[in-house]
Amino acid sequence: MAKITLDIFRFDQAVDDIPHRDKVALEIPETITVLDALEFAKAEVDGSISFRRSCRSAICGSCSMNINGVTGLACKTPCNTVLRSDGTIAIDPMPNFQPMKDLVVHMDPFWDKYTRLKPYLQPPDRDEDNPTERRVSPDDMKKLVEVANCVMCATCYALCPVVSVDPAFAGPAAIAYAYRFVEDVRDGQTKERLGQINDDYLWLCAHCYACSYCPKHVEPHDRIVDVKRRTVQESVHMNERGPRHALVVNKTIKQTGMLGETEVIQGTVGRFNIRGLLKVAPLGLRMASKGKLPPIFLRPIPKVDEVRTIFESLEVPTLK
Amino acid sequence: MTTLLPEHQVRDAHRHSKSSQTKRYGFFPGCVAKESCKELFNSTMLLADRLGIELIELTAASCCGASVVNDTNRDIARVLNARTYAQAEALGLDDVITICSTCTGHMRAANKELLESEERMTHANAILGKFGAKYEGNVMVRHLLWLLIDDIGLDTLRSMVVRPLNGLKVAPFYGCHIIRPESVNGWESARNPHSLEDLIEAIGGEAIDYAGKTRCCGFHIQLEKGNTAASMVGQNMRIAKDKGAEAVLTPCPLCHLALDGYQQDAAARWGRTDLPVFHLPQLVAFALGIPAQKLGLNKHLIDPRVVLTDRELIA
Numbered sequence: 142m143a144k145i146t147l148d149i150f151r152f153d154q155a156v157d158d159i160p161h162r163d164k165v166a167l168e169i170p171e172t173i174t175v176l177d178a179l180e181f182a183k184a185e186v187d188g189s190i191s192f193r194r195s196c197r198s199a200i201c202g203s204c205s206m207n208i209n210g211v212t213g214l215a216c217k218t219p220c221n222t223v224l225r226s227d228g229t230i231a232i233d234p235m236p237n238f239q240p241m242k243d244l245v246v247h248m249d250p251f252w253d254k255y256t257r258l259k260p261y262l263q264p265p266d267r268d269e270d271n272p273t274e275r276r277v278s279p280d281d282m283k284k285l286v287e288v289a290n291c292v293m294c295a296t297c298y299a300l301c302p303v304v305s306v307d308p309a310f311a312g313p314a315a316i317a318y319a320y321r322f323v324e325d326v327r328d329g330q331t332k333e334r335l336g337q338i339n340d341d342y343l344w345l346c347a348h349c350y351a352c353s354y355c356p357k358h359v360e361p362h363d364r365i366v367d368v369k370r371r372t373v374q375e376s377v378h379m380n381e382r383g384p385r386h387a388l389v390v391n392k393t394i395k396q397t398g399m400l401g402e403t404e405v406i407q408g409t410v411g412r413f414n415i416r417g418l419l420k421v422a423p424l425g426l427r428m429a430s431k432g433k434l435p436p437i438f439l440r441p442i443p444k445v446d447e448v449r450t451i452f453e454s455l456e457v458p459t460l461k
Numbered sequence: 462m463t464t465l466l467p468e469h470q471v472r473d474a475h476r477h478s479k480s481s482q483t484k485r486y487g488f489f490p491g492c493v494a495k496e497s498c499k500e501l502f503n504s505t506m507l508l509a510d511r512l513g514i515e516l517i518e519l520t521a522a523s524c525c526g527a528s529v530v531n532d533t534n535r536d537i538a539r540v541l542n543a544r545t546y547a548q549a550e551a552l553g554l555d556d557v558i559t560i561c562s563t564c565t566g567h568m569r570a571a572n573k574e575l576l577e578s579e580e581r582m583t584h585a586n587a588i589l590g591k592f593g594a595k596y597e598g599n600v601m602v603r604h605l606l607w608l609l610i611d612d613i614g615l616d617t618l619r620s621m622v623v624r625p626l627n628g629l630k631v632a633p634f635y636g637c638h639i640i641r642p643e644s645v646n647g648w649e650s651a652r653n654p655h656s657l658e659d660l661i662e663a664i665g666g667e668a669i670d671y672a673g674k675t676r677c678c679g680f681h682i683q684l685e686k687g688n689t690a691a692s693m694v695g696q697n698m699r700i701a702k703d704k705g706a707e708a709v710l711t712p713c714p715l716c717h718l719a720l721d722g723y724q725q726d727a728a729a730r731w732g733r734t735d736l737p738v739f740h741l742p743q744l745v746a747f748a749l750g751i752p753a754q755k756l757g758l759n760k761h762l763i764d765p766r767v768v769l770t771d772r773e774l775i776a
Binding site: 210211302303305306307310342344345346347348349350351353362366369370373382383386387388390391394398399400401402405406409410420421424427428431432433434435436439442443444445446447448450451452454455456 | 492521527643672684686722759761
């Protein structure tokens with residue numbers, strides 16, 4: 142048995158203006174999970190402590206919370222892996238959400254983004270016209286297995302630094318779910334779905350890999366790249382900045398071997414997009430005043446032909 | 462499930478012997494250090510000289526893919542990097558040193574993909590074979606930060622400091638791709654890294670612990686939505702400033718461009734922070750006695766010489 146103090150965020154939106162913290166001292170085995178410790182605190186010390194939980198085995202996705210600054214499932218986090226040297230565990234609600242009561246948060250923005258995707262199969266034909274089974278080959282199913290493990294615990298959404306400053310961004314889970322339907326051979330709404338997720342700022346993912354902490358190994362960061370790639374393959378919204386950026390980066394590397402900063406900025410914003418260029422101009426001028434502007438014309442690297450050979454060999458994806 | 466790289470691809474275990482010979486490393490500066498952050502390239506070379514190591518630039522290497530090439534095709538970046546590794550091997554340089562977090566992460570990811578799958582290695586070599594190159598799989602990619610700590614060592618660095626930072630309060634900013642995903646980098650904890658802190662303390666500064674140190678600078682979405690990117694800078698710099706930071710230290714030139722360039726734009730939402738941002742080799746080289754005027758500090762938008770003067774480190 143160990144002496145463990147839970148330092149818990151307390152707030153009740155019905156009565157409190159500001160949150161406070163309660164320290165609950167327990168004597169428990171240090172190998173039990175943080176969720177078990179919370180259950181113990183609720184049962185033995187203070188029945189008013191509120192938190193969401195159901196399955197206790199990382200399947201329902203209810204108990205994601207911030208544990209000593211790390212967001213994850215309380216039922217999958219043993220106390221001894223997070224215990225501070227002074228024997229405390231600070232427990233807070235998930236970041237990027239409004240707290241409702243103690244560790245319970247308002248999940249609405251997360252569910253809204255999920256529902257916008259129409260998260261159900263939309264086959265290309267009606268069941269009446271096609272009375273046979275809709276079959277999926279094992280190979281096609283393989284693509285969906287990982288993402289089907291998503292339990293919608295919102296850990297990735299809570300960790301996402303883009304969501305934290307810009308709630309318009311769909312967030313990792315919603316995009317991973319878009320992938321789940323886009324890559325499903327039974328679904329007939331691929332382009333519509335790609336259009337929708339583009340409208341919800343697919344390309345606003347900052348490539349930070351914060352969502353690589355997914356407790357179910359859905360690897361949302363990889364799924365986001367998959368959806369972007371599919372968007373480019375299907376030529377959806379190709380005139381917007383995201384796809385243009387990806388294509389112009391490729392183009393400059395193919396031409397010079399290097400990522401040409403000047404060309405990438407012009408190509409992404411749009412060479413004739415005067416308003417857009419004016420928006421990036423002040424920073425450009427500040428950089429110019431410090432002699433910090435990238436070269437306008439890049440000299441190709443030695444043996445740039447080799448780089449072009451690589452691009453020409455691969456421009457049609459050949460390897461999964 | 463994530464799998465970790467074998468230990469010898471993470472730590473430089475077998476190269477630790479302290480020989481009197483100058484150590485030679487393959488050097489991959491990356492695009493930004495050759496374009497808008499030339500001061501990073503120059504201060505790296507000056508630091509290497511002071512440390513007595515030889516960085517041999519892979520001049521024919523291409524861009525690492527910068528995390529963007531993957532958005533259109535999953536194979537190109539891998540094969541581009543295989544070409545770079547083949548060049549390093551041909552020069553007898555298995556140790557490739559980077560000075561950019563994004564290069565580190567993406568080159569290591571490509572290497573991991575190649576080393577884990579014979580099919581992918583064969584596929585890459587089939588393309589490299591068209592111009593007579595071959596990657597044998599011996600290269601290890603490491604960041605200069607890791608080299609400083611693993612190969613030079615904090616004690617040696619401490620003994621080389623001639624201009625200690627006088628307790629300058631420095632906030633470390635790692636840059637996502639040098640720590641995440643952990644399955645690719647794995648050199649230190651991605652949740653709670655401390656190599657930059659150790660380095661800051663070794664050169665006489667005081668490291669500031671703050672929640673922003675492992676967060677994202679927003680660089681990759683600057684052109685997608687500038688306000689959002691600026692806000693990511695502002696949010697992190699606000700926390701650092703409120704914790705008492707006087708300056709920021711980053712091993713990544715993309716983070717540098719974001720943090721140095723966008724604090725002004727973020728001020729409307731997050732208040733003025735104006736924290737000067739040092740490139741990793743700049744601050745180490747400064748502490749090791751290389752004159753400030755050689756380090757390109759005048760190229761920064763937020764002039765770091767102000768805080769160095771305040772601390773009586775330069776006249």
